[in-house]
Amino acid sequence: MSNFAQKALLQARLPLAEFRRFRGKINIQRPRQPHYERARVVAVTNPIYPAPPTNQNCFKESEHKLKTKIHNPYNDIIAREVRNWFEQSKMVAIFHENSITSDDLFKVRVALHRENMQLKSYGLAVIKNALENTKFEAVLSLFCSHHSIVFSSEAKVARLLRITKRTPQLILIGGIVENTLLSKNEFTNFASMPSLPVAQAQLVSVLNSAAGQIVNNLESHQKSLVNMLDAHAKREDGTGDSSTQSGSSGDNTDAKKD
Amino acid sequence: MLLRHCEKLLKGVAFNPLCSIQSVGLKYFAPPINYDHVEPAERPKLRMFEKVPQYPPNLRPPKMQKKLRFMRGPELVHNTLLHKQYGIIATGGGRLRWGHLEMLRLTIGRKMDTNRMFAIWRVQAPWQPVTKKGQGQRMGGGKGSIDHYVTPVKAGRVILEVGGKCEYAEVKGFLENVAAKLPFKAMAVSQEMLDQMKAEEERREEENINPFTMKYVIQNNLSGCHKWVSPVDYKWFGKYH
Incomplete structure (x- = not known):
């Protein structure tokens, strides 16, 4: 009994928590490795992130690149210039430009310059910027590769075709003449047509001829009547006259005969 | 024929908006960065700190315990850039000695362009005394005498800031150079980097499943x-x- 009391009740038990007055200082620069128990909890509580989607489009990045283009204000200025060229020119011809040396292109440029025409080429972005939401919007689909544009203040289509005939690298794909979009064939047809004043003169003559025809038709009966009457009158007069004339002539002949 | 009726002309022409052809483009010269919002500092260079804090003559310089709590945990006050430009932040706790502060001051003063840039301290002069017993001393005999003073720094504390009419690329080199020499982990940062780091941390916390x-x-x-x-x-x- 006494043994039990000594063992169970009287003997002081060690406290669960052990306090030390001066625990060692921690190393702030290099914290100690965690205890196994703690390391286990740290491993469990490590953040987990959902796996990135495997069906991501590899074009997405390039699409993103296309979207995030830097806006260059100089582009706007050039675009305004291009719009101005389109609006002020009577004739715009759009050429596809195959591989050409700048020497050859320079020759064309000079020949065009003599005719007061300008050979230009711009970037796609600039042209898009210039022509979108204008009446020239339909032309945009012509610009999808290397191109050069000829602007002229006069519609000298035949001259232009004659100059560009010598450079097969420049291939006409369309044009605008006096605010009308023309295909290649229409463009070449336009060149064979006479100039506007001549065409107008022809039209005037056609109109005039029609009017003259009507007048003729309306007057034809009267005229024929007058003619017939005239002819009658002439015939009546002509019998006497012709006798006298014939007499005189007969006299003359007689005289000659004489 | 009007322009409206011309679609039929262009039927044969395939127009692909994604088709890209290499051609000569316009060179983009970005406009110079506007630094109008940057106020010039009256002192471009860093101030020199006192090696030992000045106490009144009747006061004996007090000794102090190690007080590790001054460098434990995150910095909650001085963790943002006042000038919203560039600086060095501590990414771990530690103590700066006078020598470190001098190294920062001299290097940055030498490397930066004082006409355009300025630098300011974001830490105090060394104030916490560190005691040491003399060499060959036996243990006992009380606490040693004050050997030097330090500035304790917590993780995330801004040590100094550099600003002015300059880009991060200009200051990055020497800031990283001196940050590597500090007695704790530190890094050169810009305001954008700080914002990004904060956003990234938030994102990671949010996306954790x-x-x-x-x-x-x-x-x-x-x-x-x-x-x-x-x-x-x-x-x-x-x-x-």
Whole structure:
């Protein structure tokens, strides 16, 4: 009994928590490795992130690149210039430009310059910027590769075709003449047509001829009547006259005969 | 024929908006960065700190315990850039000695262009005394005398700021150079980098799909962790020691 009391009740038990007055200082620069128990909890509580989607489009990045283009204000200025060229020119011809040396292109440029025409080429972005939401919007689909544009203040289509005939690298794909979009064939047809004043003169003559025809038709009966009457009158007069004339002539002949 | 009727002309022409052809483009010269919002500082260079704090003559310089709490945990006050430009932040706790501060001051003063840039301190002069017993001294005989003074720094503290009419690329080189020489982990940062780091941290916290975070485990005593967690874990949940 006494043994039990000594063992169970009287003997002081060690406290669960052990306090030390001066625990060692921690190393702030290099914290100690965690205890196994703690390391286990740290491993469990490590953040987990959902796996990135495997069906991501590899074009997405390039699409993103296309979207995030830097806006260059100089582009706007050039675009305004291009719009101005389109609006002020009577004739715009759009050429596809195959591989050409700048020497050859320079020759064309000079020949065009003599005719007061300008050979230009711009970037796609600039042209898009210039022509979108204008009446020239339909032309945009012509610009999808290397191109050069000829602007002229006069519609000298035949001259232009004659100059560009010598450079097969420049291939006409369309044009605008006096605010009308023309295909290649229409463009070449336009060149064979006479100039506007001549065409107008022809039209005037056609109109005039029609009017003259009507007048003729309306007057034809009267005229024929007058003619017939005239002819009658002439015939009546002509019998006497012709006798006298014939007499005189007969006299003359007689005289000659004489 | 009007322009409207011309679609039929262009039927044969395939127009692909994605088709890209290499051609000569316009060179883009970005406009110069506007630094109008930057106020010039009256002192471009860093101030020299006193090696030993000045006490009144009747006061003996007090000795101090190590007070590790001054460099434990995150910095909650001086963790943003005042000028919203560039600086050096501590990514771990530590102590700066006068020598480190001099190194920063001299290097940055030498490397930066004082006509355009300026630098300011974001830490105090060394104030915490560190005692040392003399060489060959036997143990005992009380606390040693003050050897030097230090500035304790917590993780995330801004040590100094550099600003003015300059880009990060201009200051990055020498800031990283001196940050590597500091007695704790430190890095050169810009305001954008700080914002990015903060956003990234928030994103990672949000996207975490693990329901058991250290905070949850400690707060709910999962697997009896209260037996072994340290007092600082209730504060920082294992993020800082």
